[in-house]
Amino acid sequence: MEEKDIIEEITELEIACLNAENESLQKKIVEIKTIKEHENRFCAIFKKHTGHAITHIQEVKHYSVSQNIWHTILDEAFGIPGNLIQPSHHFLKYSLINKKPELKEHIPSQGLLSVLDLLGGKSAVRAFEIIHEYTSENTRLAYLGDLVYWQAWLSAIGFSFNETITEKEIITFIIQHIEGLDVDIDKKLVEQGYKSKLGPHRLSTIKRRIASLSVFVDSVKWLNPCRNKSILVLLQKLTKKYGGSKPSGKAITKDILDDMLDTCRSTLKDIRDKALLLFAWASGGRRRSEVASADIKDLTKTEYGDFVYNIPESKTDQEGKGHPVPVKGRAARALNDWLKASGINEGALFRSIKKGGKIVGALSPLDVNRIVKNRLKKAGYDEQHFGAHSLRSGFVTEAGRRGKNLGDVMQMTTHRNIGTVMKYYQAGNVINNSASNLAD
Numbered sequence: 001m002e003e004k005d006i007i008e009e010i011t012e013l014e015i016a017c018l019n020a021e022n023e024s025l026q027k028k029i030v031e032i033k034t035i036k037e038h039e040n041r042f043c044a045i046f047k048k049h050t051g052h053a054i055t056h057i058q059e060v061k062h063y064s065v066s067q068n069i070w071h072t073i074l075d076e077a078f079g080i081p082g083n084l085i086q087p088s089h090h091f092l093k094y095s096l097i098n099k100k101p102e103l104k105e106h107i108p109s110q111g112l113l114s115v116l117d118l119l120g121g122k123s124a125v126r127a128f129e130i131i132h133e134y135t136s137e138n139t140r141l142a143y144l145g146d147l148v149y150w151q152a153w154l155s156a157i158g159f160s161f162n163e164t165i166t167e168k169e170i171i172t173f174i175i176q177h178i179e180g181l182d183v184d185i186d187k188k189l190v191e192q193g194y195k196s197k198l199g200p201h202r203l204s205t206i207k208r209r210i211a212s213l214s215v216f217v218d219s220v221k222w223l224n225p226c227r228n229k230s231i232l233v234l235l236q237k238l239t240k241k242y243g244g245s246k247p248s249g250k251a252i253t254k255d256i257l258d259d260m261l262d263t264c265r266s267t268l269k270d271i272r273d274k275a276l277l278l279f280a281w282a283s284g285g286r287r288r289s290e291v292a293s294a295d296i297k298d299l300t301k302t303e304y305g306d307f308v309y310n311i312p313e314s315k316t317d318q319e320g321k322g323h324p325v326p327v328k329g330r331a332a333r334a335l336n337d338w339l340k341a342s343g344i345n346e347g348a349l350f351r352s353i354k355k356g357g358k359i360v361g362a363l364s365p366l367d368v369n370r371i372v373k374n375r376l377k378k379a380g381y382d383e384q385h386f387g388a389h390s391l392r393s394g395f396v397t398e399a400g401r402r403g404k405n406l407g408d409v410m411q412m413t414t415h416r417n418i419g420t421v422m423k424y425y426q427a428g429n430v431i432n433n434s435a436s437n438l439a440d
Helices: 002-024 034-049 057-062 068-080 103-105 113-121 137-156 166-180 183-191 203-219 227-240 254-261 268-282 288-292 329-342 364-376 391-403 406-413 416-430
Strands: 298-300 307-311 323-327 352-353 361-362
Touching: 002 034, 002 137, 002 227, 002 288, 034 103, 103 137, 137 166, 137 203, 137 391, 166 203, 166 288, 203 227, 254 268, 254 364, 254 391, 268 288, 268 352, 268 364, 268 391, 288 329, 288 364, 323 329, 361 406, 391 406, 406 416
Parallel strands: none
Antiparallel strands: 298 307, 307 323, 352 361
């Protein structure tokens, strides 16, 4: 897996988080009663550290107390000694739960009574309705759980939350969670419910947690270190060492592609899906992100009715000058049919289609993946056996089967690393091995 693939994977995880976050709805704020015994405890501890006697929590506003003492009072009154997330975390400048208070609803129960609830007499208890058909409630829960985990882990390693999270903390997070945490820290995270079991994370979990943090940091407008070059390179190396975070899946070779295309009839969605599948496969096995970002302005029709698509940016074109690939034959015909049926003449090439046939905004990479899996299922295949690169690996595998020139194949796919493309090419070309019939 190369750097751009890592970026694409992180991007898709970020998109999943954003979809879940943006499409959630706040339903209600529920009133709760202040518990007198806890208020009395707070008043006693306040007097212990400041010398001022009070009878109600609200009276604290009459006294000037330093931030450090205030945090000590809060933690002693409402926290539990040894807990990784303490009440004062609600107020630390660069604390995640300061910026996103609803995270406290996802903190594992430690018997902690939220200071915010007591001071205001209210508890912001939010119920979220996930309305996007591709985004389950689990996505949002995972996102919020990731942020709570970051808060707990950062606390465990002694992070002060008086400054923003930096590249240093993220690299430390990656190394610790792939090679193994400090025994005491790991045990505490498990005992307090932030981890389900002792030991390192799966690489996929590490990537997801980084993606969640990236979305959060962007949302609160902090400097985002999650996509720094050093972090992407580290993830790339770890992916090579430990393998991908998820199986690459079976290749969609031409026979499978044909079966998928046979499920496309005459509706507008059928016409779109046929054009999308052929465009993605025949133009060199385009990545989902490339299909989703495909734009009419980069498409040129030839005098013979074919097309040339100029990929705005590729691995071998870091400056974004473009990389032209042909879209010919039935792929060109299918694309032409889609353009005529949709009436699209500018902007995104592939669009979402609402009920009633209304064409709306551009597809996301997740939408492209959903379309691929849906057509596989309709064609009678187990879509779970196919992964993100099935169209891409299928194109290269098919080229190997037919003995196509490797240079031409790489020109189409825009692969820079010959080792990456060779594993698929050789898989397809194995039957053509000149030594395969020595037993005859």
